[in-house]
Amino acid sequence: MLQISIKKGSLIFAGNRQLEIVAALSASKIQAIDISTGELVVISPGEIECELKKSSGYSKLDGVPAENPTSIESVNEADLQLATDRFNILSSFAGKKFLSKQDMEQCTATLKVSAAQVYRLLARLDARLGALSLLPKRRGRLKGVTRIDASAEDVIQEVIDEFYGGPGATSKYxxxxxxxxxxxxxxQPPSASTIANRIAARNPRKLLAKKSGSKAARQTYEVRGGKIQPEVPLELIQIDHARVDCIVVDGDLRLPLVRPWVTIAIDVYTRVITGFHLSLSYPSAMSVALCISHSILPKERWLKSCGIDAGEYPFYGVPKRIHVDNAKEFRSKNLSDSCRRYGIELTFRPKGVPHNGAHIERLIGTLMGKVHMLPGTTMSSSKAKGHYKSEKHAALTFVEFREWFIREVEIYHKTTHSGIACSPLHKWENCYKNKDGGFSYPAIIEDQLRLLIDFMPSKRRVVARAGIRLHNIDYYSPTLKRFDIGTRCIVRYDPEKLSKIWVLAEGEKTYIELGYADLRLPNTTLAEFKRAREKLKSESSRRVSAAEVFSLIRKNESLVSAAVSHSKQARKLKEQKKNRLMDSGHPLNEIISKPDFPASTDYSQKPVAYDIEEQDSAVRVGKNS
Known part of the structure; x- marks a missing residue:
């Protein structure tokens, strides 16, 4: 520890002036002279801020940098003990240029060094540094001193600055x-080891930034503090998407299809998975809506619809804040308005700062580690997968994978989490446990279908003579007759099922469900409808009607049925539609006993009256006559 030596001749800094101590006047008064002006001043010891060195930071020997004070933590115990013994003996002789014969004999005998070495130690002795000033010096050059030619040194530094950049940068290059x-x-070229040492002497963070970018450098070296931690459940949840590291098979031929996507939400305080949504489709606004509604609502009925009767999933409730990244589906005005309607604050992760979503990222990593044990896994990288044939070993259908995933989530909830030192289920239950031993519960949304509809994608439309037109398709219900043409409304829709829309007219509080105005039209997805429409537009420059598009969709469905065993893409599209329309585990599918539009019904044929009606008519005519 550095100490200020208050004695005659010491240079000090006090009162914003550089002073030299002249004399000690009393126990509380010191006389000093201002070095710059020569003025004599009187100060107290408490006014001294620091002691100034008489010499510069460099020695006069060849411009070699003076040795920096050594940190006591970096000194081994043996050297520190030796220095302490030396200081205890020599400190009483500090300031003396010569020692008596008796004192010298005492020092040489005790320290076991020569007289010349005693004088060298006395010259190094510094009362401010204490024993550290007498640490044994290591042989060799001082740190920072180089012996190669200055021009060669310049070449090394220039080459590092110029060529050490990009992922291919190596010391060998x-x-x-x-x-x-x-x-x-x-x-004269320096040796390879000398050049390698110059590279190693550079700031490692700056080298990594030049090689892998500033983001990688921040990930490795940046200190991350100042976290704002929630204090109760549902105060903060994080949502993100991930592509599952496993290939699923179709339900008919059990041939490999694709890797599903999962949108998942985690409560940061308790670490419980409040909800998730699995799909074969790429993440979208609908995926987010289904995940949020699944997170908010109780899940007992949903578990039974998925074929799980004994599952335990007690987590639900409206969160105070949802934290997401900057993906397009999260940045929509529709999502922010829907969150605001339910009192939810929507916040976004700063760009380029993935550690702000560390909890959801770690959760995804944990679940994918479980997925890697499944047949058909793709692992997290091609290097980790090695020669494993994922498609060859794929075995689970989408529904089977979802059932497995639900059970793994339950296992996760009942396993001790290192971040909270208990299981997420125990943490959640403990938060809602009352002092009397009973439990309190989060509030439940009464209109559960309304909640899901409120988070669906939306468009603004007006009531027309034919009903509501969305995506160039007409929708109608007799309920629309009570509104005038031109009435403005908000239309919500499911991109995976266009046969229904939900309309909220201006001034109304409840949605109206509408179906196709033309009941002969088949059910389809928005993506399939747009693909068919673009195909027709490329063949014709005129306006394309919805009827022509649906006609093309019917032909494509026949083509898919014929080619389903040969084309993975065709099987994928068929499986997506099948899961959306027929899957009882989907929130919008309650109990489906048959398709919405049976293929056996031909609505273009004129209906035939029942025979009983003809008989009744004949009886009535006979009576009248």
Missing amino acids: IIEKVIDRCQVMSI
């Missing part, structure tokens, strides 16, 4: 460049 440039300049 820099060494080759330095040697090549030195030979061109007729300079």
Whole structure:
């Protein structure tokens, strides 16, 4: 520990002036002289801020940097003990240029060094540094002193600055460049180890930034503090998407299809998975809506619809804040308005700062580690997968994978989490446990279908003579007759099922469900409808009607049925539609006993009256006559 030596001749800094101590006047008064003005002043010891060194930071020997004070933590115990013994003996002789014969004999005998060494130790002794000033010096050059030619040193630094950049940067490449440039300049090239040492002496964070970018450098070296932690459940949940590291098979031929996507939500305080949504489709606004509604609502009925009767999933409730990244489906005005309607604050992760979503990222990593044990896993990278044939070993259908995933989530909830030192289920239950031993519960949304509809994608439309037109498709219900043409409304829809929309007219509080105005139209997805429409537009420059598009969709469905065993893409599209329309585990599918539009019904044929009606008519005519 550095100490200020208050004695005659010491240079000090006090009262914003550089002073030299002249004399001690009393126990509380010191006389000093201002170095710059020569003025004599009187100060107290408490006014001294620090002691100034008489010499500069460099010694006069060849411009070699003076040795910096050594940190006591970096000194081994043996050297520290030796220095302490030396200081205890020599400190009483500090300031003396010569020692008596008796004192010298005492010092040499005790320290077991020569007289010359005693004088060298006395010259190094510094009362401010204490025993650290007498640490044994290591042989060799001081740190920072180089012996190669200055021009060669400049070449090394220039080459590092110029060529050490990009993912392919290596020490070997820099060494080759330095040697090549030195030979061109007729300079003696330094050795490879010398060049490697110069690279290692550079700031590692700056080198990593040049090689892998500033993001990687921040990930490795940045100190991350100042976290705002929630204090109760549902105060903060994080939502993100992930592509599952496993290939599923179709339900008919059990041939490999694709990797599903999962949108998942975690409560940061308790670490419980409040909800998730699995799909074969790419993440969208609908995926977010289904995940949020699944997170908010109780899940007992949903578990039974998925074929799980004994499952335990007691987590639900409206969160105070949802934290997401900057993906397009999260940045929509529709999502922010829907969250605001339910009193939810929507916040976004700063760009380029993935650690702000560390809880959801770690959860996804944990679940994918479980997925890697399944047949058909793709692992997290091609390197980790090695020679494993994922498609060859794929075995689970989408519904089977979902059932497995639900059970793994339950296992996760009942396993001790290192971040909270207990299981997420125990943490959740403990938060809602009352002092009397009973339990309190989060409030339940009464209109559960309304909640889901409120988070669906939306468009603004007006009531027309034919009803509501969305995506160039007409929708109608007799309920619309009570509204005037031109009435403005909000239309919500499911991109995976266009046969229904939900309309909220201006001034109304409840949605109206509408179906196709033309009941002969088949059910389809928005993506399939747009693909068919674009195909027709490319063949014709005129306006394309919805009827023509649906006609093309019917032809495509026949083509898919014929080619389903040969084309993975065709099987994928068929499985997506099948899961959306027929899957009892989907929130919008309650109990489906048959398709919405049976293929056996031909609505273009004129209906035939029942025979009983003809008989009744004949009886009535006979009576009248």
